Amino acid sequence: MNIKEASEKTGVSSAAIRYYEKESLIPAIDRTPVGNRDIDDRIIRRIRFVTQMRAAGMSIENLRRYIELFDAQEDNTKEQKALLQEQLAVMEEKRDDLQAAIDHLNYKLKHFYDHMEATEEELRQLEKEHANRTAQKDETPEGF
Amino acid sequence: MNIKEASEKTGVSSAAIRYYEKESLIPAIDRTPVGNRDIDDRIIRRIRFVTQMRAAGMSIENLRRYIELFDAQEDNTKEQKALLQEQLAVMEEKRDDLQAAIDHLNYKLKHFYDHMEATEEELRQLEKEHANRTAQKDETPEGF
């Protein structure tokens, strides 16, 4: 398959595929007699792996480090494991930060919702907010 | 508090705080008589809000859109809700992508682990992998 088809199949632009090859995130791609890239399913899978890890926030640099180890023939199992675990820790922290932010936004949404539904409770609400304002220390007032 | 203290308190560089102010991600900061920024807890909270949303992947641009709506005096509740929900969807998708990548890496780690522990099972392992190789269609072989 040519690069355009591979691009359509993976959702990664032709230019990005060339870039990934140049940066060794994917193996050197076979060429047709005239020099065009001839992309097979092995490459497609590796493009998808790159896409997934990129989406998860792994940098090009770290990806290359990992893939270099993986492609080397020596037994790098320990280094690979260490690298994976390192990356895993980064990603889990990211996920947790993300979850915290999601929780924050959900809380705010609920708050908005209350506000919109509770017209008849407005005074009570205002009173509560005033009580909060006078009592609060570090509890994210004014919605932030 | 001056900008350096605020920077230490939030972990955001002085330059970044100035940048956030210029980009209206945080309100205009009060100045001392000589023109230095005088940062109070309200600003600190808003810097932290920015930090959290940035860590969650919200762009400067989207953050500004949201904050503009929030700071405007008209009733933007609906737009705010919509914007929050939009962002929430983006973040949940990110979280899920991240989780998928974490699962992928965990799987690989387990695989490495098996490989290291299971020297006596090597042949069985190889046989299994061969069976996989002949049967697989799109299941990420060769570790990717």
Place this chain on the structure above:
DNA sequence: GCTTGCCTTGAAGTGTACATGAAGGTTTAA
């Protein structure tokens, strides 16, 4: 034989989110 549409390479350009540097003002401590 010329247009269309794919491909190639290498170099240069783009957008985001800051970081850094220059040039200078003010306060504090020795």
Place this chain on the structure above:
DNA sequence: TTAAACCTTCATGTACACTTCAAGGCAAGC
């Protein structure tokens, strides 16, 4: 009073991850 340790603005620089451009090759169809 002079040095340090802050601060200011404005301009330029940097890193990352591509994207776009320029110049050209090859193959098919009209």
